[in-house]
Amino acid sequence: MDNVRFNFPAPEIDETVEALRMEVRQFLREEIQNGGFVPVTDCWCAGVDLEFSRKLGAKGWIGITWPRQYGGGEMSALHRYVITEELLAAGAPVHAHWIADRQSGPLILSTGTEAMKRNILPRIAAGDCFVALGLSEPESGSDLASVRTRARKVDGGWEITGTKLWSSGAQHCQYMTVLARTGDWDPDKRHEGLTQFLVPLDSHGVSVRGIRDMSGVEHFNESHFDRVMVPDDAVLGQVGEGWKQITSELALERSGPERFLSTFVSVERAIQQAAPSMQGRQAVVLGGILARIRALRAMSQGVAALIGEGCSPDVEAALVKDLGTRLEQDVIERLREFWPIVLKQGYGDELQYLMSDSLLRQPSFTLRGGTNEVLKGIIARGIGLR
Numbered sequence: 001m002d003n004v005r006f007n008f009p010a011p012e013i014d015e016t017v018e019a020l021r022m023e024v025r026q027f028l029r030e031e032i033q034n035g036g037f038v039p040v041t042d043c044w045c046a047g048v049d050l051e052f053s054r055k056l057g058a059k060g061w062i063g064i065t066w067p068r069q070y071g072g073g074e075m076s077a078l079h080r081y082v083i084t085e086e087l088l089a090a091g092a093p094v095h096a097h098w099i100a101d102r103q104s105g106p107l108i109l110s111t112g113t114e115a116m117k118r119n120i121l122p123r124i125a126a127g128d129c130f131v132a133l134g135l136s137e138p139e140s141g142s143d144l145a146s147v148r149t150r151a152r153k154v155d156g157g158w159e160i161t162g163t164k165l166w167s168s169g170a171q172h173c174q175y176m177t178v179l180a181r182t183g184d185w186d187p188d189k190r191h192e193g194l195t196q197f198l199v200p201l202d203s204h205g206v207s208v209r210g211i212r213d214m215s216g217v218e219h220f221n222e223s224h225f226d227r228v229m230v231p232d233d234a235v236l237g238q239v240g241e242g243w244k245q246i247t248s249e250l251a252l253e254r255s256g257p258e259r260f261l262s263t264f265v266s267v268e269r270a271i272q273q274a275a276p277s278m279q280g281r282q283a284v285v286l287g288g289i290l291a292r293i294r295a296l297r298a299m300s301q302g303v304a305a306l307i308g309e310g311c312s313p314d315v316e317a318a319l320v321k322d323l324g325t326r327l328e329q330d331v332i333e334r335l336r337e338f339w340p341i342v343l344k345q346g347y348g349d350e351l352q353y354l355m356s357d358s359l360l361r362q363p364s365f366t367l368r369g370g371t372n373e374v375l376k377g378i379i380a381r382g383i384g385l386r
């Protein structure tokens with residue numbers, strides 16, 4: 001324990017990053033004013049607007065770190081960071097392209113074939129192509145290494161059979177990255193024999209069924225693969241290397257500002273309402289929320305800087321997600337003290353609307369992307385407690 005150190009470097013934010021932030025902020029302000037979108041809570045999971053994704057693509061704000069030859073902008077992880085932060089703070093409808101921008105694109109970049117990179121990445125960057133994550137299954141969530149979806153080697157490719165559960169936004173996606181077992185099941189080598197495939201969702205044998213969550217939205221899906229045939233070059237990376245690839249994606253998945261800003265629109269509206277007469281306990285509570293957001297932001301930017309340097313800071317990312325998702329939930333509980341929630345208000349009272357929606361969505365914050373109990377296990381192992 002004596003040598004335990006987390007690494008959250010404070011990155012240098014140069015003026016091009018700040019200029020980009022101002023440009024994105026201005027664009028979002030105009031979009032709201034012109035009726036381009038209505039701010040929603042948990043916008044990176046609940047806000048779907050294909051046209052808006054295309055607008056961001058046209059601006060060059062999707063895949064901004066990728067090489068130009070594949071539709072990217074060759075900018076830094078911090079440039080991407082400020083775009084995501086501004087979109088989340090504004091409650092913009094970004095769900096359709098979020099996963100492809102955050103992790104499927106980088107996965108294709110590092111493990112895909114040249115044809116995949118040339119054909120698919122520019123379409124993702126244009127906001128025209130979306131990718132779902134096919135990891136969880138009915139019997140495999142936290143214990144992901146137990147997946148049962150099987151890919152069988154056949155002449156000319158692979159035949160995939162199984163069920164993926166909770167695949168966010170799959171109904172809007174053209175592709176899913178599917179984790180499947182390609183080797184024999186060996187309880188002593190659970191992480192071996194797993195492979196990731198990029199599967200077109202219009203393939204024969206694929207069916208995607210929406211699942212309604214308690215906020216009334218069909219955000220995630222159950223996806224069936226019934227002897228779905230994919231060619232050899234649908235394999236991402238090497239056969240049998242799926243587990244290693246997934247764990248290297250985790251820092252991308254867990255450390256971004258979406259892990260502490262999902263309910264930020266409510267905080268901002270509450271501060272705007274309270275500002276003229278804020279004092280006493282209300283000032284303490286709202287100030288406390290902002291201080292926690294500020295600290296998490298510094299940690300999350302540190303992880304972005306490390307990712308930009310090619311590191312994979314899994315333990316730091318797990319810490320950001322654990323602290324950040326608990327903050328997102330706590331925010332609504334704190335605000336309720338001053339703004340009691342009446343469930344499912346119309347948009348008439350914006351803060352009420354945002355908070356009642358947040359209340360119904362917040363149980364998922366500490367589940368999606370790995371539960372907080374599992375994250376604590378990762379952190380404990382990372383600092384030598386397990």
Ligand SMILES: Cc1cc2nc3c(=O)[nH]c(=O)nc-3n(C[C@H](O)[C@H](O)[C@H](O)COP(=O)(O)OP(=O)(O)OC[C@H]3O[C@@H](n4cnc5c(N)ncnc54)[C@H](O)[C@@H]3O)c2cc1C
Binds near residue numbers: 169364367369
């Ligand atoms: C909104 C939302 C979107 C999602 N989107 C996707 C997606 O796009 N793609 C995808 O593949 N999956 C997705 N998921 C699934 C998500 O990754 C799983 O829900 C999560 O990994 C937990 O798995 P589970 O639901 O099977 O719960 P379980 O693994 O069954 O866990 C049940 C409980 O047991 C606890 N537990 C389990 N194992 C341990 C352990 N070792 N130590 C301590 N406690 C433990 C858990 O913390 C939890 O409280 C999404 C989930 C949600 C809520």
